[in-house]
Amino acid sequence: MNITKKVRVAVNGYGVIGKRVADAVVLQPDMALAGVCDVSADWRPRMALAKGFALFGATADHAAAMRAVDLAVSGTLDDLLAQADVVVDCTPKRIAAANVEAYRKRGIRFILQGGEKHSVTGHSFVAEASFASAIGRDSTRVVSCNTTSIVRTLNALKRASLLARARGTLLRRATDPWESHLGGIMNTLVPEPAIPSHQGPDxxxxxxxxxVVTMAVKVPETLAHLHYWSVQMTRAATKAEVLDAFRASSRIALIRMDDGLDALNAVKEMMADLGRPHDNLYEVALWEDMLTVQGDELFYAYMVDNQAIVIPETIDAIRALTGLATEAFATMALTDAALGIGALARW
Incomplete structure (x- = not known):
């Protein structure tokens, strides 16, 4: 892997995902953060400046509003794109799709997040499954948190020649923790109105x-998502075989209830104790002592941190589009080392 010249990365949208992407970029040996862009003039862009990131306003009006509250702004999104080789768009759903025309007009490579449709880029990304087809493309879409977890786990079984078909039920957190005072649900459950829910087709x-077929329901909590899966395997297998298949992925962490990791909050607390920024759980946290095999049927459950799981995939997507890596294993190893992925396996 050539790291003599760093790829310059712009992050458009400094929210839940954008701030984590920016933090991850600066940890990579082959990347440099060109800057971050946003529309807000509150405490959030101040955090970017406190970290030494160059700050840009989405438009001249946004930049002016930021300067009016004494934020040191380096220019507009156009100015930021002029300094970058690739842009990671972390703006809210549907706004990113509207930005695509500007990216294509400038000829800059771009990465969208899972809130946008597959058709916008014509390519959807999870490193272990679609890295090779992303190499040299002008754009890709890193799929949503839940879809990322589905592809990681099912592909682990597929690589071990154990996967025939899978059916999953998703308990989806209602909103992001930082804005739970603005919305979300209380004292109810909200089923997603169609079966399959959108994650399976995604x-x-x-x-x-x-x-794969998925069903989903929103639940009144904000910590993480919880998945339950029933898998028809290609043959009868042992629990040890299945666990070995999952262990083959560095981004699936096997956890145990009998270690006290028996609820979502306990796992998040462990992330904090490990020193993970923002308590990030980059891996799929899968309960190995709950996992059950009955002949050729497999049952398991796992936890998904929707704020963190897509971050390593985004870093790998940058390497695919810009040619920094040509093999999934190589980029994943570099990303994992920079982000501390694998700490759960060593614990």
């Missing part, structure tokens, strides 16, 4: 061969 946008 996983097939990454790997069309997956036989």
């Amino acid at each position: 996983a097939q946008s990454v790997d069309p061969d997956l036989d």
Whole structure:
């Protein structure tokens, strides 16, 4: 891997995902953060400046509003793009799709997040499944947190020749913790109105061969998502075989209830104790002592941190588009080392 010249990365949108992407970029040996862009003039862009990041306003009006409250602004989004090789768009759903025309007009490579449709880029990304087809492209879409977890786990079984078909139920957190005072749900459950829910077809946008159906319901909590899966395997297998298949992925962490990691909050607390920024859980945290095998049927559950799981995938997508890496294993190893992925396996 050539790291003599660093790729300059712009981050458009400094919210839940954007701030984590920016933090991850500066840890990579082959990347440099050109700057971050946003529309707000409150405490959030101040955090970017406190970290030494160059700050840009989305438009001249946004930049002026930031300067009016004494934020040191380096220019507009156009100015930031002129200094970058690739842009990671972390703006809210549907806004990113509207930005695509500007990116294409400038000829800059771009990465969207899972809130946008597959058709916007024509490519959907999870490193272990679709890295090779992303190499040298002008754009890709890092799929959503839940879809990322689905592709990671099912592809682990697929690589071990154990996957026939999978059916999953998703308990989805209602909103992000920092804005739970603005919305979300209380004292109720909200089923997603269609079966399959959108995550199954989205996983097939990454790997069309997956036989997967998902159902989802919103629940009144904000810590993380919880998945339950029933898998028909290609043959009868042992629990040890299945666990070995999952262990083969560095981004699936096997955890145990009998270690006291018996609830979402306990796992998040462990992330804090490990010193992870923002308590990030980059891995799929899968309970190995709950996992059950009955002949050729497999049952398991895992936790998904929707604020963190897509961060390593985004870093790998940058390397794919810009040619910094040509093999999924190489970029994943570099990303994992920089972000401390693998600490759960060593614990």
